[in-house]
Amino acid sequence: MLRTRALVCHRAFVRAYATSPSPHALIFLEHRAGAIESASLSALTAAEQLGGQVTGLVVGSPEEVQVRFECFVRLKGLTSLFHSSSSQYAAPMAEIISPLLEKLLTDKSPFTHLVSAHSSAAKSLLPRVAAKLDIPAVSDVISIVHDLSSNSTTFTRPIYAGNAIATIKASSSVPIKVFTVRSTAFSAAESDADAKVEVKSLDPIDVSDPPSEHIRTSLTQSDRPELGAASRVVSGGRALKNAETFESTLYPLADALGAAVGASRAAVDAGYADNSLQVGQTGKVVAPELYMALGISGAIQHLAGMKDSKLIVAVNKDPDAPIFQVADVGLVGDLFEIVPQLVEKLKQ
Numbered sequence: 300m301l302r303t304r305a306l307v308c309h310r311a312f313v314r315a316y317a318t319s320p321s322p323h324a325l326i327f328l329e330h331r332a333g334a335i336e337s338a339s340l341s342a343l344t345a346a347e348q349l350g351g352q353v354t355g356l357v358v359g360s361p362e363e364v365q366v367r368f369e370c371f372v373r374l375k376g377l378t379s380l381f382h383s384s385s386s387q388y389a390a391p392m393a394e395i396i397s398p399l400l401e402k403l404l405t406d407k408s409p410f411t412h413l414v415s416a417h418s419s420a421a422k423s424l425l426p427r428v429a430a431k432l433d434i435p436a437v438s439d440v441i442s443i444v445h446d447l448s449s450n451s452t453t454f455t456r457p458i459y460a461g462n463a464i465a466t467i468k469a470s471s472s473v474p475i476k477v478f479t480v481r482s483t484a485f486s487a488a489e490s491d492a493d494a495k496v497e498v499k500s501l502d503p504i505d506v507s508d509p510p511s512e513h514i515r516t517s518l519t520q521s522d523r524p525e526l527g528a529a530s531r532v533v534s535g536g537r538a539l540k541n542a543e544t545f546e547s548t549l550y551p552l553a554d555a556l557g558a559a560v561g562a563s564r565a566a567v568d569a570g571y572a573d574n575s576l577q578v579g580q581t582g583k584v585v586a587p588e589l590y591m592a593l594g595i596s597g598a599i600q601h602l603a604g605m606k607d608s609k610l611i612v613a614v615n616k617d618p619d620a621p622i623f624q625v626a627d628v629g630l631v632g633d634l635f636e637i638v639p640q641l642v643e644k645l646k647q
C-alpha cells in the first residue's frame with residue numbers, strides 16, 4: 300500500500316515537472332548616458348531568482364546600441380542578450396517598443412516571464428505589452444518565488460503607501476508573467492568579465508504613424524549623486540521656508556557628506572526643490588545607507604519612499620513628529636542651528 304502511494308506521488312511529480320516549462324525570463328534592460336541603469340541591475344537579480352534562463356533585451360538608436368551593448372554582455376546572471384537598434388528607439392516610447400516585445404512573447408515564445416525595473420519607461424511599456432497580450436501585470440514587486448511544480452509565481456508588493464504588503468500569485472493559466480521590480484528590494488547584479496552571453500541582433504519593428512512622438516528630454520544637470528542610486532541622501536521639508544534657504548542650508552551638508560539631495564512633497568509643491576527630488580509615494584523610493592530628514596514631519600506618504608533606508612537621522616523641533624518613530628537617530632531642535640553645526644563638524 301505504501302509502495303503504491305509512493306509510486307503515485309512519484310508519477311504526479313514527474314508529470315508536473317514534465318508539463319511545467321522551466322522559467323525563462325525576458326528582461327527589458329535600460330541604459331542612459333553610456334551606462335546600464337542601476338535599477339535594471341536589480342531587476343536582473345530578481346529575474347535570476349526565478350531559477351531559470353535570463354535573456355536581456357536592449358533597444359536604442361543605432362549609435363547607442365553599437366557602443367553600449369558591450370557592457371551588457373558582461374552581466375552576471377544573463378544567459379543571452381538580444382539587441383535591436385532603430386532611430387525610432389532613441390527614446391523609450393511604449394507605443395514604439397511594445398510591438399517588438401509582443402512579437403518576442405508570441406511567436407513560439409520560449410519566455411515565461413517579462414521583467415523590468417519599476418522605471419518611468421517600464422511603468423508605461425510593460426502594462427501596454429500585457430494588455431496587448433491579454434495577460435495580467437504585477438508592478439513594483441519586492442519579492443518573488445517561482446514554484447516549478449505548479450508553474451506559478453508568487454509576488455509580494457507594497458500597497459497603501461507601504462503600510463500593507465499584498466501577496467499575489469500568478470498561476471499556470473497565465474502563460475507569461477509580467478512584472479516590474481522595486482530596485483531597493485534587490486541587490487544590483489554584478490559584472491563578470493568571464494560571462495559567456497550569447498548575443499543576437501533583432502530586426503526592429505517599424506511603427507508607421509505612431510500615436511505619440513518623443514519631442515525632447517530635459518535632464519536636470521547636477522554634480523551630486525543621482526537620488527535613486529545614492530548611498531547618502533539629505534532631504535528637506537516645508538520647514539526650509541523657501542528655495543534660497545533650502546539651498547543654502549541643505550546643500551553644504553549634502554556636499555560635506557557627498558550626498559544626493561531629496562525633498563518632501565510639501566517642499567516640492569512650495570517650489571523649494573525640483574520635482575525630480577521628491578521622495579515618497581508619488582516621488583522616488585530610496586533606500587540609502589544614510590537618510591537625513593530635516594524639517595520633515597514623517598507623513599506616511601513620505602515614509603513610503605524612505606523607510607527602508609539603513610540609518611535614518613531626523614532633525615525636527617517637534618518631539619512628537621512621526622518621523623521620530625522610524626528614525627534611528629533623532630535630534631529635537633531647530634534645524635537652522637543644528638545643520639550648520641553638523642557641517643562645521645564634518646569639515647573638521
Ligand SMILES: Cc1cc2nc3c(=O)[nH]c(=O)nc-3n(C[C@H](O)[C@H](O)[C@H](O)COP(=O)(O)OP(=O)(O)OC[C@H]3O[C@@H](n4cnc5c(N)ncnc54)[C@H](O)[C@@H]3O)c2cc1C
Pocket residue numbers: 535536537538562563564565566577578579580581582583593594595596597598599600601604614615616617620632633634635
Ligand atoms: C496621495 C498623496 C501622495 C503624497 N505623496 C507624497 C510623497 O511622495 N512625498 C511626500 O513627502 N509627501 C507626499 N504627500 C504629502 C504628505 O502627506 C505630507 O503632506 C508631506 O510629506 C509633508 O511634508 P513636510 O513633512 O515637509 O511638511 P510638514 O508636514 O508641514 O512638516 C514640517 C515639519 O518641519 C518641522 N519644523 C518646522 N520648523 C522647523 C525647524 N526650524 N527645525 C526643525 N524642524 C522644523 C515641523 O515640526 C514639522 O514636523 C502625499 C500626500 C497625498 C495625499
